[in-house]
Amino acid sequence: MKRMFIAASILWLTVGAVTGCCSPSRDVSTPRAALLGHWENTVPGTNPDLYISDSEVTFEPQKGAETSSVPYTVTSEDEKGFSLEITYQGSDKPTKITFSEERDSMTLTPANIPEVLRYQYVDTKQLP
Numbered sequence: 001m002k003r004m005f006i007a008a009s010i011l012w013l014t015v016g017a018v019t020g021c022c023s024p025s026r027d028v029s030t031p032r033a034a035l036l037g038h039w040e041n042t043v044p045g046t047n048p049d050l051y052i053s054d055s056e057v058t059f060e061p062q063k064g065a066e067t068s069s070v071p072y073t074v075t076s077e078d079e080k081g082f083s084l085e086i087t088y089q090g091s092d093k094p095t096k097i098t099f100s101e102e103r104d105s106m107t108l109t110p111a112n113i114p115e116v117l118r119y120q121y122v123d124t125k126q127l128p
Contacts (some may be wrong), residue, residue, distance in 0.1 A: 002105070025123075030079055031054050032054075032079065035084065036126060037125065038052075039120065040120050042120050045114040047061050051125060051126050052080065052126060056069050058128065070090075072088050073087050082099045093112055096108070104123075105119060106118075106119050
């Protein structure tokens with residue numbers, strides 16, 4: 001009986017480690033919550049990764065390079081369309097962020113810039 005318990009415990013721990021069932025899950029209940037974490041730029045020829053906390057965006061231009069951080073404010077949130085707008089400190093122009101249906105990628109549309117930036121979710125880290 002004791003051996004069966006040990007074997008079952010090892011199996012449970014192994015399955016948990018492989019599936020990630022025991023790791024903290026990411027909150028994607030609202031656009032504001034889904035925004036938090038580490039995002040990797042997926043546009044070819046561009047580098048900056050983003051690390052987003054509830055009040056600041058940290059830009060990492062290249063792995064291990066010097067970073068810069070900018071405070072931001074959420075100026076609007078659309079839960080139905082799963083998007084939001086943020087305004088960086090020192091700017092009066094909003095950046096629109098729209099999430100994919102799976103919440104694992106997002107597009108950023110900065111005001112007055114004709115480009116759309118694309119990011120893929122990496123992990124929950126909010127700083128490099």
